[in-house]
Amino acid sequence: MAPNISIRKAKAMFDAFSVSLALIVFLTLFGQSIGVAMIAGTIVYLGIKGQDTSIAAETVLQGLYSGYTLLAVPLFILAADIMNVGSIADRLMKFSHALVGRFKGGLGHVNIVASIIFSGMSGSAVADAVGIGRVEIQMMTKGGHIPKSYAGALTAASATIGPIIPPSIPMVLYALVSDASVGYLFAAGILPGLLMASMLFAVNTWVSHRRNFPIDNSVPLSELPKVTVEAFPALMLPVILLGGIYGGVMTPTEAAAVAAFYALLVSVMLYRSVNLKQFFHTLLSSARSTASVGILIAGAIAFNYVITRENIPNVIAEYLAQFDFSPLGFLLIVNVLFLILGCFIEAGAILLIFVPILIPTVNALGIDLVHFGVVVVVNAMLGLITPPYGLLIFIVANITKEPLKAIVSDLMPFIGGLLIALAILTVWPDFVLFVPRLFGYQG
Amino acid sequence: MQFLAPLFSRIRQGFELLVAVLLGSMFAAFIIQVVFRYILNWPVGWTIEYVAVAWLWGILLGYAFVVRDEDVVRFDLFYNAFGQRARRGMTIVSGIVVAGIFLWALPKDFEFVTFMGVEKTAFMHMRFDILFAAYIPFVIAVIVRALWEVRRALRNEPENNGAQHFNPESESHV
Numbered sequence: 001m002a003p004n005i006s007i008r009k010a011k012a013m014f015d016a017f018s019v020s021l022a023l024i025v026f027l028t029l030f031g032q033s034i035g036v037a038m039i040a041g042t043i044v045y046l047g048i049k050g051q052d053t054s055i056a057a058e059t060v061l062q063g064l065y066s067g068y069t070l071l072a073v074p075l076f077i078l079a080a081d082i083m084n085v086g087s088i089a090d091r092l093m094k095f096s097h098a099l100v101g102r103f104k105g106g107l108g109h110v111n112i113v114a115s116i117i118f119s120g121m122s123g124s125a126v127a128d129a130v131g132i133g134r135v136e137i138q139m140m141t142k143g144g145h146i147p148k149s150y151a152g153a154l155t156a157a158s159a160t161i162g163p164i165i166p167p168s169i170p171m172v173l174y175a176l177v178s179d180a181s182v183g184y185l186f187a188a189g190i191l192p193g194l195l196m197a198s199m200l201f202a203v204n205t206w207v208s209h210r211r212n213f214p215i216d217n218s219v220p221l222s223e224l225p226k227v228t229v230e231a232f233p234a235l236m237l238p239v240i241l242l243g244g245i246y247g248g249v250m251t252p253t254e255a256a257a258v259a260a261f262y263a264l265l266v267s268v269m270l271y272r273s274v275n276l277k278q279f280f281h282t283l284l285s286s287a288r289s290t291a292s293v294g295i296l297i298a299g300a301i302a303f304n305y306v307i308t309r310e311n312i313p314n315v316i317a318e319y320l321a322q323f324d325f326s327p328l329g330f331l332l333i334v335n336v337l338f339l340i341l342g343c344f345i346e347a348g349a350i351l352l353i354f355v356p357i358l359i360p361t362v363n364a365l366g367i368d369l370v371h372f373g374v375v376v377v378v379n380a381m382l383g384l385i386t387p388p389y390g391l392l393i394f395i396v397a398n399i400t401k402e403p404l405k406a407i408v409s410d411l412m413p414f415i416g417g418l419l420i421a422l423a424i425l426t427v428w429p430d431f432v433l434f435v436p437r438l439f440g441y442q443g
Numbered sequence: 444m445q446f447l448a449p450l451f452s453r454i455r456q457g458f459e460l461l462v463a464v465l466l467g468s469m470f471a472a473f474i475i476q477v478v479f480r481y482i483l484n485w486p487v488g489w490t491i492e493y494v495a496v497a498w499l500w501g502i503l504l505g506y507a508f509v510v511r512d513e514d515v516v517r518f519d520l521f522y523n524a525f526g527q528r529a530r531r532g533m534t535i536v537s538g539i540v541v542a543g544i545f546l547w548a549l550p551k552d553f554e555f556v557t558f559m560g561v562e563k564t565a566f567m568h569m570r571f572d573i574l575f576a577a578y579i580p581f582v583i584a585v586i587v588r589a590l591w592e593v594r595r596a597l598r599n600e601p602e603n604n605g606a607q608h609f610n611p612e613s614e615s616h617v
Contacts, residue, residue: 023540030537031522031530033515036585040544053548054555057582061575064499068491071498074466075473249481257473283463284509290466291505292514298502346516389520 017310020045024303034349038299045306056302063301068253069182070297072123072172074290075256079263080122081282084131086267086274088234092117093135095231098219105208106216107146108154111136112200115158119165119193120238121259123172125347125384128162129155129395137399145214149403150207152396153410157200157418159392160381165193167241167256170351170377173297177304177356180369182252183245184436184443188370192378192425192432199417207413233266246439293348300352307357317360327365331372331426334358335379342383346391350380368443370436371429378422385411385418458508462501469497488566496567496574503577507584512592531596538593542586549582 020041027037042056064070083089096113103109118132133155140151163170166186175182207213219227228235241259244250250258267274274282307313325333341350355376362372384392387408397404425432433443476490522530556579560572595601 027537027541028518029521030533031517031519032537032541032589033517035516036541040541043544043548047547052551052555054551056548057552057555057575057578061499061578064502065495065574068495071469071473071494074498074501075470078466078470250477254473254477257470258477260470261474280463283467284459287462287466287501287505288510288514291462291502291510292516294498294502295506295510296516344520345518348516349518 016045016048017306017312019048020303020306033295034346035295035297035299038303038353042302042306055305059305060298060302063304064294064298067176067297067301069172069175072167072182072253072256073169073293073297074286075253075260076123076167076169076172077127077289077293078283078286079256079260080124080127080131081286082260082263082267082274082279083118083121083234084127085278085282086263087271088263088267089114089118089132089135091227091231091234091271092132093139094219094227095235097139098221098224098227101216101219103205104215105204105213107140107143107151108204108208108213109201111140111151111154112158112197112204115155115161116165116193116197117235117238119162121167121234121241121263122162123167123169123256125159125162125381125392126395129159129392130399133159133396134399137396141400143214143216147406147410148400149406150211150410152400152402152407153414154200154204155399156385156390156392156396156407156411157414158197160385160418161193161196161200163381164189164196164374164378166190166245167252167259168377169293170347170380171373172252173348173351174355174373174377176297177300177352178359178369178373180373181441184370184439184441185373186242186245186252187436187439187441188374188432189377190435192374192421195424195431196378196418196421199421200414203413203417233270237262237266296346296348297352300349300356303353304356313357313360316357317364320361321364325365327367328427330361330365331367331375335375335422335426338376338379339382339386342380343386344389345383346389347380347383350383351376368429368433370441370443371432374432375422375426378418378425382415382418382422385415455508458504462505462509465497465501465504469494469501472497492564492566492569496569499574500577503581507581512588531599534596535593538589538596542589542593545582545586545589549579549586552582553579 023044024037024041027040028034039056039060042059043053046053046055093110093114096110096117100106100109100113114132114136115128118128122128122131136155136158137148137151140146140154141148162168166189168186168189171185171189172182174180175185237259240262241255244255244258245252264274264279320330338350338354341354359369362369384390387393387404393404393407393411396402397407400407433441436443472490472493476487476494479485479487479490522533525533556575557572559575560570562571563569564571564574
């Protein structure tokens with residue numbers, strides 16, 4: 001009898017779920033790919049449970065094959081890459097410059113306006129920072145009056161708007177794990193994105209006055225029509241995208257393809273700024289990004305099997321139920337939790353791993369899934385600019401060649417402004433849901 | 444092993460071409476789908492199936508042959524906090540674990556993929572074993588890459604896993 005008891009004890013101590021979770025944490029901390037670690041954890045879970053280990057392969061393959069919405073991800077990556085290779089970013093910059101360059105803190109405002117327009121075409125903060133962000137930084141620091149670290153900080157902050165204003169890759173990932181509608185999620189991002197932008201305008205004005213940045217030689221108003229005409233084909237892209245989705249003409253995934261096609265057309269035909277060789281390199285680098293985010297998705301799909309089998313989300317929902325949180329209290333806790341996680345973990349991983357665990361609780365508390373989606377995506381974007389692990393900080397540091405410390409200290413007021421925006425979005429669901437309701441959202 | 448380097452680089456170039464073509468054709472298929480459905484009012488089913496296939500193959504083969512070590516999404520904050528000696532140890536241990544797990548699962552994975560030959564897709568009548576076959580090179584690549592890193596760590600060669608480089612252009616694009 002004795003060995004039996006000890007085996008049972010050992011089994012209780014090393015139950016399949018804890019072992020697989022510990023394995024994933026161990027492999028991730030020891031420098032292995034997060035996606036691969038999650039697939040490995042799933043295989044080991046199945047092995048301990050005495051199930052067929054190929055269920056991991058089956059789950060990944062079926063999940064990727066049937067994840068139609070996910071196809072928007074590579075297409076949005078491709079669209080952004082094409083726009084970054086072509087001269088679309090430059091033209092948008094000239095247009096924004098003519099529009100708001102004349103005001104105090106003008107170059108900073110130009111940066112924000114360009115990011116707003118660009119975010120209506122691209123769904124990725126990283127693409128915004130490496131693409132138009134590079135142009136923005138050059139433009140701001142050309143005169144030598146604005147410190148590079150400030151230009152970098154503002155660029156990183158304004159890039160976070162990219163995935164809030166539609167289209168948005170993180171929202172596609174959220175839709176995958178929550179079953180919320182991509183179309184309504186996109187619509188729900190419009191006002192929050194503009195709110196975040198107005199916070200950045202306010203902070204930039206304040207800092208420009210305080211540090212006495214000079215007013216730039218602005219483009220005369222008489223030139224506005226000319227630069228508008230030049231930028232017009234590029235400016236039409238958000239209109240086509242959103243018109244296509246909300247006119248009920250296209251699915252968001254198809255709209256992503258059309259966006260990429262339009263960007264290619266404009267770059268090749270009108271602006272003559274992309275050749276075949278560049279297009280091939282763009283395809284290759286987009287394919288590379290797609291595969292690396294794809295494996296993260298594959299890992300999340302695999303491990304989601306384990307989480308569902310173990311009924312983890314409901315266990316957590318029941319556990320949290322005993323605290324009797326109000327919906328608002330829960331959202332505030334989620335904000336704090338995700339802001340902390342965002343300091344250390346990649347945004348895609350947060351959305352794919354931690355969000356699904358919370359969805360049943362969100363439902364139980366009667367929180368709207370679209371509202372929750374916007375809140376967590378804004379959180380994930382803030383995670384991109386919060387040290388020590390903030391992808392956008394690394395990117396602008398790489399472009400400006402400024403020390404991280406200088407950029408981070410210039411970022412702080414912007415993070416403050418964006419946190420105020422996040423607080424408003426959290427407590428005011430009607431604001432977030434205003435646009436989706438115009439399009440018939442019942443939530 | 445050194446004589447294999449040009450061969451590897453050829454293979455890699457071939458797969459780079461393949462993956463770029465997969466993404467490009469996926470893009471084209473989507474455009475065809477939009478044109479047929481909304482402009483010609485003639486819905487086609489095969490495009491949806493084709494893009495799903497291209498997406499699946501693009502990810503698995505792309506990860507296996509095209510994604511560079513520094514492009515892989517990892518949590519390197521903790522890892523990078525250690526000295527080079529400790530990192531070598533960490534790579535050896537975790538690399539062997541990953542390779543072991545995927546190697547252990549490989550025969551069953553192979554069985555599953557070949558078993559799926561009994562099913563076909565709805566529009567293009569493509570056999571699922573062919574469709575899912577990309578998983579096998581993916582698993583093998585995971586094993587080989589993990590062992591390659593272990594070998595590098597054992598021989599104390601310079602790291603190539605993002606600890607030294609940062610390549611924002613190819614990060615995960617979120």
